[in-house]
Amino acid sequence: MRFVVWQFMLVMSFFVGSAWSAAPNSLVGALSDAAADSGQSQFVRSVEHFDYQDSLQRDTPRGTVEGFMEAVYEQDYEKAAEYLDLRYLPEGMSASKGAEYAKQLQLIIERNLWLDLGQLNDTPLGQDNDQLPAYRDLFGRVALQSDQIALYLQRVPSEGGTIWKVSNATVAKVPQLYQNLGYGPVAEWFVNHIPEGRWFNVNLWEWTLLLAYLITAFLVMVPITWIIKRVILLTQYELKEELAYIVAGPLRLLAAVLLVRAWVSHSSISPAAIEMIDTGFLLVSAIIWFGWSAMGIFQQGLKKRWKEQGKDQAASLLRPLTNFLRVIFVIMAVLLWLEHLGFNASAIIAGMGIGGIAIALASKQSIENFIGTITLYSAAPIKVGNLCKFGSISGTVEEIGLRCTQIRTLDRTLIHVPNAKLVEMEIENISQREKIRFKADIRLDYAVTTSEQLKAIVAEIKAMLEEHELVLKEPLRVTFKGFGLHGLQVNVLAYIGTKSFPTFQLASEELHLKIMDIVVKNGSRIVPVAPVALNNG
Numbered sequence: 001m002r003f004v005v006w007q008f009m010l011v012m013s014f015f016v017g018s019a020w021s022a023a024p025n026s027l028v029g030a031l032s033d034a035a036a037d038s039g040q041s042q043f044v045r046s047v048e049h050f051d052y053q054d055s056l057q058r059d060t061p062r063g064t065v066e067g068f069m070e071a072v073y074e075q076d077y078e079k080a081a082e083y084l085d086l087r088y089l090p091e092g093m094s095a096s097k098g099a100e101y102a103k104q105l106q107l108i109i110e111r112n113l114w115l116d117l118g119q120l121n122d123t124p125l126g127q128d129n130d131q132l133p134a135y136r137d138l139f140g141r142v143a144l145q146s147d148q149i150a151l152y153l154q155r156v157p158s159e160g161g162t163i164w165k166v167s168n169a170t171v172a173k174v175p176q177l178y179q180n181l182g183y184g185p186v187a188e189w190f191v192n193h194i195p196e197g198r199w200f201n202v203n204l205w206e207w208t209l210l211l212a213y214l215i216t217a218f219l220v221m222v223p224i225t226w227i228i229k230r231v232i233l234l235t236q237y238e239l240k241e242e243l244a245y246i247v248a249g250p251l252r253l254l255a256a257v258l259l260v261r262a263w264v265s266h267s268s269i270s271p272a273a274i275e276m277i278d279t280g281f282l283l284v285s286a287i288i289w290f291g292w293s294a295m296g297i298f299q300q301g302l303k304k305r306w307k308e309q310g311k312d313q314a315a316s317l318l319r320p321l322t323n324f325l326r327v328i329f330v331i332m333a334v335l336l337w338l339e340h341l342g343f344n345a346s347a348i349i350a351g352m353g354i355g356g357i358a359i360a361l362a363s364k365q366s367i368e369n370f371i372g373t374i375t376l377y378s379a380a381p382i383k384v385g386n387l388c389k390f391g392s393i394s395g396t397v398e399e400i401g402l403r404c405t406q407i408r409t410l411d412r413t414l415i416h417v418p419n420a421k422l423v424e425m426e427i428e429n430i431s432q433r434e435k436i437r438f439k440a441d442i443r444l445d446y447a448v449t450t451s452e453q454l455k456a457i458v459a460e461i462k463a464m465l466e467e468h469e470l471v472l473k474e475p476l477r478v479t480f481k482g483f484g485l486h487g488l489q490v491n492v493l494a495y496i497g498t499k500s501f502p503t504f505q506l507a508s509e510e511l512h513l514k515i516m517d518i519v520v521k522n523g524s525r526i527v528p529v530a531p532v533a534l535n536n537g
Contacts, residue, residue: 068083137153142177249293253286291333386432436498453524470496470497471495486529
């Protein structure tokens, strides 16, 4: 349950953060800023204006449209109705519903029309070369099925002369246009039941609708992914825990985000609201999380399979290789997201190349370690699990990483050796011995050892070695080396046919004890290298 709440809070924090960063001061200002940055606004505020005499700036076509859009943005629909020509409306329509018609016209414009105020005439006489009557100007067209519906302004009488308003012929078409191009039943319910107002330039009912989409998406996806997770946990799949985590984590979030985006694309919310949430950040984050986790479970499955096939070296390479692929995947996903936002990814990559040179110079040691890693994997002087001696360090290789190698010493401490330094060391790989040497130098006492006894000792030791099941037949030598300073020297050389050091130690102990027994049996004795005082009493 905590995991679901965490995912929900992540999505909500994204919505709030997007709203905070994208919120302008007014609709006109918001669309002007967006036009300056990306050319995606519905209309552009003009820079120069006519010196309006009318308090509602209805002296010119441009002033009328701009004043109407500002009034509906402020949700002052009574004021917005002052920009509509409500005279001579057809039967069934009334001037008393002017505020309602203004609200409906706002939706029609927001959802279906691209307005550029700079293209509208800003003189009292209006456009004079548009093949329309002098008292009428066109300010837009909306598509209705296969037809184009023209939206007109017209000059009407007023107390001080004439002013421009949305023509009564256009107002007469507003109910029909709203019925065909307006909100669907779901959005209509939110419009009628949510109080009017805006938060970060988006209607409160639109925020509520988005929140409802989000909650519904999680209500749909949580039980579905929970069932899939339970089914996975009931299987005999070796990585079922990891796979269940992906289903209940990144896959659930990704599916919920895709579901919300599908609903939003078919909803009736305004372009301003869509632009605010359609940055793709949440979708890219979900994809990165899903891809990152999927690579992890793929690595674990492949590593287990290779270990079963005896490919330990290749299996140990999987972790750094997977991390490298993860970094590349994240970089590519971020670049594609920036391209979606309108940035030039090529320029970013070029900048990264220049910055990469500086980073390379600053991270010289890290690059050397990475090259050392490649050398260790290509030449393969050591493998994970090998018992080796690295200079004065002896231990077992536990992991060969991108930067350093982890060595578990005989004292069970963990040492991290940089790979750049490791490739320059003299490495003695003890685990790669196919057999282990057994060597014993025996010194027999001059006083009690005769030549016959010496011959018997040499022969019996050799026979004993030949009979032992772990001692290899070749090479095997037991020789009388000569007359040493402290005793008669007998050298024993043989090889124990094992790679296991504990097995070698047990065999070596057994051989040494048998050699002592042979020496005592033949009436001789072993003397130390340096003479010691003997108690003859």
